[in-house]
Amino acid sequence: MIRSSYTFTSESVSEGHPDKVCDRISDSILDLFLSRDPVARVACETLATTNRVVLAGEFRCKDEVSDQEIEDVVRSAIRDIGYEQKGFHWENVKITNLLHEQSAEIAQGVDEGTGTYAEEGAGDQGIMFGYAVDETPELMPATIYYSNEILKELARLRKTGEQPDLQPDAKSQVSLQFENGVPVGSNCVVVSTQHSDRVSVGEVRDIVKPVVESILPEGWLPKDEDFYVNPTGRFVIGGPDGDAGLTGRKIIVDTYGGAAPHGGGAFSGKDPTKVDRSAAYACRYLAKNVVAAGLAKRCIIQVSYAIGVAKPLSIYVDTQGTGQVDEAKIESVLHEVMDLSPKGIRTHLKLNQPIFARTAAYGHFGRAAEADGGFSWEKTDLVEILKNHFS
Known part of the structure; x- marks a missing residue:
């Protein structure tokens, strides 16, 4: 049963977060293989750090996909996210590709008619x-929904040039008050966003506050003392230059913000035979x-x-x-x-x-x-x- 009164919190991270950079690269490589072969098998893991991307995992594809094509996809993904910084730049990043052919023993359990069972099996247990x-028209938990929407709007403002001082790496966190299982207001909001070195924390707050106010229902913006923007202060160095990223480390962000159980398996970089x-x-x-x-x-x-x-x-x-x-x-x-x-x-x-x-x-x-x-x-x-x- 649902408690009658409680506060619940979910966080989200932007496409420029180091782990999300890796998820985007892994999924972009998956799309490359599926564009060549709809039944391609892919399990691609990505590591990103200062001006370095490392790819590992396995694949199977009826058509050849060259190392150059893979590298081009990596650079295109990073460029689309918006990284053109000294410590992580789409054009200069060094890429190490360690992808290799899929194990035949895994394939025999998944391919129809080749394993112990005649039907095509699951790619894993x-x-x-x-x-x-x-709670929302999208039938999603309100906390993760609003957390995502805040970051999507910040990304839109950054990419359109309306807020050129915003940079790709960002996080949001929304705490909502629930009464009888229904969200009725916001107790606290936290937004941390990377920014150019020419703006102050106060100026970043002035950019972020109207965004949050526009996303939350009317009257839900928390009091100033419960609204945190870049609470550590300066946030200029970000993305993989500030913290290493890995594919699959944001599984709660990817799903329901902690409002529901999770089986533990990540999504990105995996072809759809992976259950x-x-x-x-x-x-x-x-x-x-x-x-x-x-x-x-x-x-x-x-x-x-x-x-x-x-x-x-x-x-x-x-x-x-x-x-x-x-x-x-x-x-x-x-x-x-x-x-x-x-x-x-x-x-x-x-x-x-x-x-x-x-x-x-x-x-x-x-x-x-x-x-x-x-x-x-x-x-x-x-x-x-x-x-x-x-x-």
Whole structure:
């Protein structure tokens, strides 16, 4: 059951955060391979530090992808984020490519008809979660939604040149007050953003404050003493020059801001045979449709898989006391409305496409609009089917 009164907090990080730079590079490389071969296999990890990017992992692709093409994709991703700084510059960064061919032993468990089981199996074992809640029109937790929106607007102002003193690396954190499970106001907001050396902390605050005020609902801006902008002071050195980055270190930022469980598997750099990614997308899709259909105000869905095995080992639904129908009945219906085998998920959600670079920042969920990704797992096209099952 949900407590009647509490404060909950979520954070987000911008596309220029060192870990997000790595996520973007890994997903851009994935898109490169998928553009050549829709069933390419990719697991790409990226390390970034001062003027250095290191790639590691494995791939399989029917068409050749050259080292130069990979390097060009890395530089293009860094340039698009906006890094043209002395310590990390898209044109000057040194790139070490250690990607290699995928293990045949992994492939035999995933390829249809080649492993112990005839069907195409999951790319790994593990548990995955999806979540939806009616706190926002996007059916996302309000805390992570507003945290993401603040950073997206700061990035827009930076990239359009409206605020040229903003730099790519930034973080936000939003604490909301909940009453009877509903957000009613903001207790605290923290924003740290990299900036040029020609502006003061006070000037940065003057840039950030109207952005936060425009994103939060009217009247939700916290008191000045609870509104922190660059609380350590100067923030000129940032990105991989200020702190090393790695792919997959922002899994809570990528999902629900801590408002729901997480199976532990990262998304970026992984092709959709990896259920860490595809099944998490499927769970979000199903949970969102359950809430959108009015079957619950909140919904957590968990699935589990074994490597090389096609069907999920388990499906679990928890509506946190808000369900209008029995959770066990919802579990039984999910098998009917969607094939949750790895191949079934990829087919239903059309995942074998180069669509993943744009997932790498500002969350993988809650972005249904075409301008914000228009991702298939954000559609609510199962609502009528679910309603008919329980009418």
